[in-house]
Amino acid sequence: MSQVSIEDIEAARHRIERHIRRTPCEPSASLRGLAGQPVHLKFEHHQFTGSFKMRGATNAVEQLSQAERARGVIGASTGNHGRALAFAARRAGVHCVICMSALVPKNKVEAIAAEGAEIRIVGRSQDDAQEEVDRLVKEEGMVMVPPFDDARVIAGQGTLGLELLEDVPDLAVALVQLSGGGLISGVAAALKARKPDIRVVGITMARGAAMHASLAAGKPVSVEELPTLADSLGGGIGLGNRHTFSMVRDLVDDVVLLSEEEIADGVRHAYWRERQVVEGGGVVGISALLHGYIRPEGPVAAILTGASIDMNVHHRLISGENVDLMQEAF
Known part of the structure; x- marks a missing residue:
């Protein structure tokens, strides 16, 4: 039984609907030709702040008490959650601190700072950043809004599932990013409550896939974070995970791991064929279709989750360059 109903x-949808954009869901002629079934792309990269994270962050901030608002909010982020939380907090008049590791791309750090948040760069992993969050919660009384393992955040992300079914009523397969599990837990809970036979497939990178490793181990485990084109999917799931590990285990039908080259192909396809600028973590559904990992028996939907890509990296990718961020980092 999922912890989020x-x-x-x-x-959550009623609570946040006036604060977020209901993003379009567009058919893809080129991907339909590959898949042999209708393929729809949910343009969540057109969301305010450029990613789906607006939904969960807004749902959490809107539920804060007056006392909690006075104490301020804090979160660890690989970029998109931080920007969304900063945006939602600024709109609500709440002080916000975002903790990130040194692996978070500069463009994402700058975007969060532009939303008015206080930035803390700590260590080289999401777990390091989370330690700083825990310290400030304990010592200064700030209110933590986690990027994924939080019922309010999961419910907010789940509103995407409601929209998908409205836009594609005969949906058979949903391709959803798999990282900490907040998005896929919420979307799967929404989809399967309405249509239990829908297949939900988690897509992630092969390089440091924490949830995939945890599912294989039967419990939350740590993995080494490594530079990847899908940087928004990086980070651990938390050894004390309360919600998303069990929800992913119970609701997700399959997991696909992608190489860096396959992710790069997704970025190129999104740009040249769909005319969309999408970050590496945002295109993984496209990548899975391009490389034949998904052989659907009915209509498919893939979420384009974010647009926060370093435009220099994007230019190199769409120009055909083989970009390996691991080699460039060391």
Whole structure:
């Protein structure tokens, strides 16, 4: 039984609908030709702040008490959650601190700072950043809004699932990013409550896939974080994971791991064929279709989750360059 119900997700939708953009879901002629079935792309990279994270962060901030608002909010982020939380907090008049590791790309750090948040760069992993969050919660009384393992955040992300089914009523397969599990837990809970036979497939990078390793181990485990084109999918799931590990285990039908080259192909396809600028973590559904990992028996939807890509890296990718961020980092 999932810890976040369809009623929680519907309540979240009512709570956040005036604060977020209902993003379009567009058919892809080129991907339909590859898949042999209708393929729809959910343009969540057109969301305010450039990613789906606006939904969960807004749902969490909107539920803060007056006392909690006075104490301020804090979160660890690989970029997109931080920007969304900073945006939602600024709009609500709440002080916000975002902790990130040194692996978070500069463009994402700058975007969060532009939203008015206080930035802390700590260590070289999401776990290092989380330690600083825990310290400030304990010592200064700030209110933590986690990037994924939080019922309010999961319910907010789940509103995407409600929209997908409205836009594609005969949906058979949903391709959803798999990282800490907040997005896929919420989307899967929404989809399967409405249509239990929908297949939900988690897509992630092969380089440091924490949830995939945890599922294989039967419990949350740590993995080494490594530079990847899908940087928004990096980070651990937390050894004390309370929600997303069990929800992913119970609700997700399959997991696909992608190489860096396959992710790069997705970025190129999104640009040249769909005319969309999408970050590496945002194109993994496209990448899985391009490389034949998904052989659907009905309509497919893939979420384009974010647009926060370093435009210099994007230019190199769409120009055909083989970009390996691991080699460039060391």
